[in-house]
Amino acid sequence: MPAFQYWFTGGALAAFLAILTTVSTLGYAWYRAALTELESASSKVETAAQKSETTRVKTLLGKAIAAGDTLIRDLKDKEIDQAEKDAQTWGGKTHSLIAAAYGDGEAALFLDSSGYVFYGDGSPKSNIRNWIDGRMRRTTELLRRTDTLTARNEFDPAQFE
Numbered sequence: 001m002p003a004f005q006y007w008f009t010g011g012a013l014a015a016f017l018a019i020l021t022t023v024s025t026l027g028y029a030w031y032r033a034a035l036t037e038l039e040s041a042s043s044k045v046e047t048a049a050q051k052s053e054t055t056r057v058k059t060l061l062g063k064a065i066a067a068g069d070t071l072i073r074d075l076k077d078k079e080i081d082q083a084e085k086d087a088q089t090w091g092g093k094t095h096s097l098i099a100a101a102y103g104d105g106e107a108a109l110f111l112d113s114s115g116y117v118f119y120g121d122g123s124p125k126s127n128i129r130n131w132i133d134g135r136m137r138r139t140t141e142l143l144r145r146t147d148t149l150t151a152r153n154e155f156d157p158a159q160f161e
Contacts, residue, residue: 054146056157057101061143064094068136072129080124087128091135097160098142101151110138 067090075083091111099107113134120126 050150053151053155053157054149057151057155058143058146060097060101060157060160061139061146064090064097065136065139065143068094068132068139071132072136075125075129075132080128083125083128087132090132093160094135094139098139100159101155101157102142102149103152106142106149110135110142112138 071083071086071090078086095107095110098110113131116134116137118130118133120130
C-alpha cells in the first residue's frame with residue numbers, strides 16, 4: 001500500500017476527483033429525478049381535482065341553462081308578476097353560482113347584455129323572455145369556456161346542488 005501522501009497527487013488525485021465527481025453527479029441526478037417524480041405526482045393530483053371541480057361546475061351550469069329553458073317555455077302560461085319573480089330568482093341563483101365559481105368579473109358579464117340583439121313586441125313578457133334569453137346566452141358561452149378557467153379555491157359546489 002502506498003503512503004498516504006501519494007494518494008492525492010498526480011494520476012491518483014485525478015482518479016479520486018473523477019470518482020468523487022461521478023458519485024456526486026449521480027447523487028444529484030438521483031435527487032433531481034426523485035424531485036421531478038414528486039412534482040409530477042403532485043401535479044397529477046391537482047389536475048385530477050381541477051377536472052373534477054370543472055365537471056361539477058359544468059353540471060351546475062347545465063342545470064341552470066335547463067331551468068332557464070323551462071322558464072321560457074312556461075312563460076306564456078304565467079302572470080307577469082310571477083314570471084318576473086321566477087326569472088329574477090333563477091337569475092340570482094345563477095349569478096351566485098358564477099360569482100362563487102369564477103368571481104365577480106364573470107358574474108358581472110352574466111348580467112351584461114352588450115353585443116346581443118333581441119327581438120320582441122315590447123310587452124312585459126317579451127322583455128322577461130329576452131332577459132332570460134340573454135342570461136342563457138352568457139351561461140352557454142361560459143359553459144364553453146369552463147375548461148380554460150379554474151374554479152376559485154373557496155368554491156363549494158354543494159351549496160348549489
